Amino acid sequence: MPTKSYDTIIIGAGIAGASAAYFLTKLGQKVLVLDKGGIASGGSGAAGAFLSPKIGVGSPLKDLTDDAFSFTIKFYEKNFNELYHKTGVIRVPKDGDDASKTSKYSKFHNAKYKELSPEQISLLGFDVKYNSTLFFDGGTCDAKEICFELSRNIDFKCKNVKSITKDDELWVVGDVRAKNIVLASGFENDLFDMKYIGIKGTWGNRGDFSSQLKLDISLHESLSISANMDGVIKLGATHELEVKEPKLCDENKAIDLKNRASGIIDTSDFELLKTYCGMRSGSRDFAPVVGKVIDVANMLNYPNILNGRKYPIKYIDNLFILNGLGARGFVLAPYLANELAANIVNGAEIDNRVNPDRLFWNWVRKQK
Numbered sequence: 001m002p003t004k005s006y007d008t009i010i011i012g013a014g015i016a017g018a019s020a021a022y023f024l025t026k027l028g029q030k031v032l033v034l035d036k037g038g039i040a041s042g043g044s045g046a047a048g049a050f051l052s053p054k055i056g057v058g059s060p061l062k063d064l065t066d067d068a069f070s071f072t073i074k075f076y077e078k079n080f081n082e083l084y085h086k087t088g089v090i091r092v093p094k095d096g097d098d099a100s101k102t103s104k105y106s107k108f109h110n111a112k113y114k115e116l117s118p119e120q121i122s123l124l125g126f127d128v129k130y131n132s133t134l135f136f137d138g139g140t141c142d143a144k145e146i147c148f149e150l151s152r153n154i155d156f157k158c159k160n161v162k163s164i165t166k167d168d169e170l171w172v173v174g175d176v177r178a179k180n181i182v183l184a185s186g187f188e189n190d191l192f193d194m195k196y197i198g199i200k201g202t203w204g205n206r207g208d209f210s211s212q213l214k215l216d217i218s219l220h221e222s223l224s225i226s227a228n229m230d231g232v233i234k235l236g237a238t239h240e241l242e243v244k245e246p247k248l249c250d251e252n253k254a255i256d257l258k259n260r261a262s263g264i265i266d267t268s269d270f271e272l273l274k275t276y277c278g279m280r281s282g283s284r285d286f287a288p289v290v291g292k293v294i295d296v297a298n299m300l301n302y303p304n305i306l307n308g309r310k311y312p313i314k315y316i317d318n319l320f321i322l323n324g325l326g327a328r329g330f331v332l333a334p335y336l337a338n339e340l341a342a343n344i345v346n347g348a349e350i351d352n353r354v355n356p357d358r359l360f361w362n363w364v365r366k367q368k
């Protein structure tokens with residue numbers, strides 16, 4: 001029989017789950033976090049946790065990322081200053097075509113920036129071909145440590161959740177129960193039917209190298225290179241779409257990152273200290289998903305719904321998701337978890353840019 005009760009149980013203790021736990025607790029909730037591998041045992045533990053705004057023309061996703069960047073930088077500075085390293089991040093165009101758009105994009109930057117020529121950038125230790133953009137407020141944070149600090153003093157259990165049931169309006173997970181469930185389970189999403197959200201994983205690798213190279217600023221091109229912090233430089237990239245299931249980390253992938261970085265920085269004294277790897281998750285339209293979960297089975301009972309007829313949406317009561325954070329989990333999660341907590345506790349409306357409802361009608365039409 002279930003023994004302990006909570007306001008909310010969160011499945012997943014990556015940056016999404018840990019941030020949700022933090023903000024729900026701040027709003028007075030009693031929260032339990034469950035993770036099968038421990039805190040930050042998924043993609044969050046592998047992340048280089050580079051923080052930079054999105055570059056491009058104005059779009060809902062760019063505006064969202066900029067809002068999140070501005071919120072999260074202040075949040076980390078205020079609450080976890082020792083885990084946030086405001087080194088600045090230089091964003092380098094990935095090719096000539098991208099470079100030709102640098103000045104077109106600049107009018108859409110919301111964060112403090114400066115355009116630098118390759119000559120100016122070479123004085124900072126990087127060899128790049130194109131004019132690039134330095135964002136002063138960007139940097140990196142200590143991924144695992146941030147997840148631990150966000151969950152500090154919040155109940156946590158190592159548990160692989162295989163099923164969730166309902167009893168008397170309360171969710172039951174093993175021997176605990178709660179009014180609400182928040183699914184923050186990253187690329188794994190088989191506890192409920194959420195195919196309409198279309199979460200998929202993208203595999204990535206990170207290598208931490210010891211080096212005496214003087215590098216005070218971080219840089220992002222097709223891979224990310226951190227500033228040198230206490231003799232350690234982090235290299236990371238997440239681009240492997242073909243990897244479907246997590247696998248053991250491969251040192252050769254870290255060496256590949258070093259070889260790629262050697263076109264940009266002097267890696268001659270680099271010694272591999274540790275290899276990390278993991279999956280990040282993206283939704284069908286690559287934007288985050290935050291809010292209520294649709295009761296798909298119930299919706300499919302509506303007549304002619306597969307022919308495009310629309311009906312009011314029915315949700316699974318007190319079931320929420322925070323996912324699809326892509327390559328920017330450490331920028332997006334605190335901002336979105338704050339919104340989700342306000343929604344769960346105070347009924348505040350969920351931002352349309354992240355509401356998963358947007359994905360349902362397109363998906364349902366394709367089910368015929």
Ligand SMILES: Cc1cc2nc3c(=O)[nH]c(=O)nc-3n(C[C@H](O)[C@H](O)[C@H](O)COP(=O)(O)OP(=O)(O)OC[C@H]3O[C@@H](n4cnc5c(N)ncnc54)[C@H](O)[C@@H]3O)c2cc1C
Binds near residue numbers: 049224
């Ligand atoms: C190599 C690499 C580099 C990256 N670099 C950056 C970067 O520089 N900047 C940045 O912002 N982002 C970066 N990312 C992306 C970032 O890591 C993700 O956006 C972030 O991890 C998403 O967090 P999450 O909490 O949604 O998922 P995860 O961290 O994957 O957490 C999900 C958790 O749920 C748990 N779980 C799943 N199913 C169950 C279950 N049934 N029962 C119990 N527990 C369960 C898993 O064990 C896991 O710990 C990188 C990712 C990788 C892999």
